[in-house]
Amino acid sequence: MKKGVTAALLAVGLLASTAAPGQTVSEPGDTRIVAAREALRKGDQRMLEQLAATTGPHVLDVYVRYWRLVNVLARPEPAPDAELDAFLHAEAGTVLAERLRADWLRRLAKDGDWARFVTLYPALRNPDYEMRCTAWTARLMTGDRSALEEVAQQWRTLDDAPAACDTPLRAAFESGSVSEDAVWQRARRQVDTRKPDDARITWRWLPAEAAPAAAQVEHALKSPGAWLDRLPANFSVTRGGRELVLAALTRVAREDSRGAYDRLLRLQDRLGSEERGHMMAVIAMHAALDQFPEALGLYRATAGVELTPLQRAWRVRAALRALDWKGVRDAIEALPDGEREAPEWTYWLGRAHAATGNRTEAETLFARIAGEPHFYGILAGEELGQPFSPPPSNGLLPAARLAEAESDPGLQRALALYRLDMRTEAIREWIWALRDRDEPFRLAAAHIALRNELYDRAINTAELANPRANFELRFLTPYRDLIEPQVRSQGLDLAWIYGLMRQESRFVVPARSSAGAQGLMQVMPATGKWVAGQIGLRNYSQSMLADPDTNVLLGTSYMRLILEGLDNHPVLASAGYNAGPGRARRWRDEKPLEGAIYAETIPFDETRDYVRKVMTNAVIYGAMLDRRPQSLKDRLGVVSPRPARE
Structure with missing residues (x-):
């Protein structure tokens, strides 16, 4: 054995006492795994190199090599492409290969190596929000303009996108794939969130002569009431001026919907009909959130205005709060098909029909979701005279499927990680091991989790296996x-x-x-x-x-x-x-x-x-x-x- 490796192993022995509280370091080789994880946390390159230079039969041995490569990618020197490729090939299909590929892609993006990024990205099975946006940037940087159309198609879903999305979003606008009005609408939606400053970035994409005056934005978003009360008479000359007023009114509405309504009445003559309608919808929703009785009347004033999904949902809830069952029925029936078919609206539409004398239609709606073991399914069942009772157990799990799950490498790694109190890594391994697996395998995994007192995994895995069954595993009574x-x-x-x-x-x-x-x-x-x-x-x-x-x-x-x-x-x-x-x-x-x-x-x-x-x-x-x-x-x-x- 090399002298350096010997020293590393001696160091591992000395580090055994540094296991985190709750860690059980009991199996041969555990101390090496714990030491490697600690070395990664501390950025100890030398220790990681020494620990990775040895191999062992430990089920988590691959993690030592993975952590070393993560450390290598964080260094300023060029990434070792051959080593990275070799790991991805050897560990293909594992969660560590997926994570290392993502780490490598982030490094490539940081280095601006877009050609390599485009080659590597397609094999990433589960890209997150940020990675998908970075991939659009990579395609644009390598001349693939088709990415712009994809961004345009998903524009409405990207209001809270991370900073990595700014480049493709702005490119979609500047190329003409997205209209200027779509940019204004995006900023309006962003203003009505907990992060209104996101709208600042969106406004910056607009031509300087169109965007709200930068000097006014700070005051309008931070002190909207006072700013509105000192508006110059000519604010409505430009769209930027009017949009900033809408933004300030929206910020007021989030805290004081009645105050926003009063200000809208004073300013509405200098706003266009679409702008007035938009603002009335915003105020109506916040009045409903505030549980004010006038919310339903405000919603009636939005006739013909295109509401957002959230505004539509709170129109239903405003009618519910007022016990206006005809209003409930009308609001739900006005929802787009994809929203109207949600369990909550199926149930409440049934209740509305029952309350307005149409019991036959009500029972038809209740029957669609009755028996589903969720809030609305249970309530719908009761409307049909069926109080909740859990279905009987599915019976014994075949021994062969249990043995298959017990021998699964991913589940074995997850159990070892749990034993070492590395819960974050363990959960990732567990979830990855269940990907694309059938119900019996997942059910077997749930039994294994229960045997190991991993109650959260047992519950979640049994629910993933079949959300309508497995109640004895999904509703455990430990302790x-x-x-x-x-x-x-x-x-x-x-x-x-x-x-x-x-x-x-x-x-x-x-x-x-x-x-x-x-x-x-x-x-x-x-x-x-x-x-x-x-x-x-x-x-x-x-x-x-x-x-x-x-x-x-x-x-x-x-x-x-x-x-x-x-x-x-x-x-x-x-x-x-x-x-x-x-x-x-x-x-x-x-x-x-x-x-x-x-x-x-x-x-x-x-x-x-x-x-x-x-x-x-x-x-x-x-x-x-x-x-x-x-x-x-x-x-x-x-x-x-x-x-x-x-």
């Missing part, structure tokens, strides 16, 4: 001896708590959100500290959130406190757990509102989806735990009006 006593002591519903935990963490103990929420119940540090004070938990520290017992104690205690403060209503409490109790209270109406309508009209997309899934989970868990059919409609109940003082 029940820990969870049930806490739930019972708090007087909570076990099915509801399991439904919430399934949505929060998929039962991954070390789960941690980007916002800092931790553990089985995804408790935020500040929330944990507050709840600890409320229940008298002494010597609390944030590190205790990582302990499953403490996490469940704090999480269930918080759920009890939220529930008590929100009329003991699980729909309100579910919304409160995700978005905060204050918001859940504000989202009530001045009149009683059925829980399904309350959930449908939650203005936050994430919370609306969260509440629907938690309540659906609760019904399924209830049916499985109690072994009897369950009613989602009963669980959703009726949300009481908010007090007049609120």
Whole structure:
């Protein structure tokens, strides 16, 4: 053995103690894999070279070579094409070959080697948003003008595209493949998002004489109300001036739809009819998001205006909130076919027909989705007198399919990565191993995940195998001896708590959100500290959130406190757990509102989806735990009006 390799292996032994918390370094060769991952993290080129110079029988040996090549691509010297090609050939079809190809393509783009990029790109099986845009740039740089037509065809889907898309997008406009009006419309849509500054980039593509005045853009986007109140009399002379006014009105509408409407009334005589219609649609949608009763009337004033998909959806929800069933029916029937056929609109159109006396049409619509194990399918089934009950198990999995999955190299690598607490790499391997596989293989993989207590993988894989079956794997009840006593002591519903935990963490103990929420119940540090004070938990520290017992104690205690403060209503409490109790209270109406309508009209997309899934989970868990059919409609109940003082 070479002297340098010997030194590297000695170093690996010394590094064994640097394994991350939770890592189990127990198999022969584990320490070398852990050391290589740490060397990559630190950018330790010398260590990676030494570790890659040896090979072993370890199932993750290929990762050492991959990490070395990733490090090589990050260096300023020329990329080793022959080595990269050899790895891609030897590991063809694996997730590491896919990732290395993507890494190499990014390097080629950085170097401006577009000819090589165009040659290498077609073999990339799953390009992300940024890579697809870079590929358009590469084709343009090598003279392939057909890319411009592809960009033009996908123009409406690229409003939030990454910076890599700027070159092909701008080229599509400058070549005439996209009209100037399409650029204005793109900027309008971008202004009505959390990243309005994206519109600045779009406006810069326009000729200098057409674009909004740069000196005014900053004020219009940052202080829109004050800017609008000081408008010069001649703002409407140019389209750029009028579009900047629309942008400022849109920014006001996001915070104060009534204030935006008042300003529109003052300015509308200096706007064109299309501009007025566009602005009225924006204000109507934000009034609906604000749950204002006048939203439906504002929508009626948009007759003839082309609405965006989001604006159309909130027109339906505004009618629902007003309990205007004819308005619900009309709004859904006006949707394009692809939108109208979504489960939510199928269900609500059925309800609208039932409420307006057309029971036959209603039952036809309910029958289309009844039996589907999602929020609207379960509700539709109940409208037909079919409370939810999970179908029976599919039976035993053939031993041969289980053996096939057990011997699959990708799943073996994933399990080894999980054992070493390299969860990100493990999840990538697992997902890649399931690509293009049939239902029995995926079901076998779900069983393997369960055997290894990888509950999130078991749930997700069983759902991928068949979202209408495999309930015993998709709705697991792990840690029940820990969870049930806490739930019972708090007087909570076990099915509801399991439904919430399934949505929060998929039962991954070390789960941690980007916002800092931790553990089985995804408790935020500040929330944990507050709840600890409320229940008298002494010597609390944030590190205790990582302990499953403490996490469940704090999480269930918080759920009890939220529930008590929100009329003991699980729909309100579910919304409160995700978005905060204050918001859940504000989202009530001045009149009683059925829980399904309350959930449908939650203005936050994430919370609306969260509440629907938690309540659906609760019904399924209830049916499985109690072994009897369950009613989602009963669980959703009726949300009481908010007090007049609120």
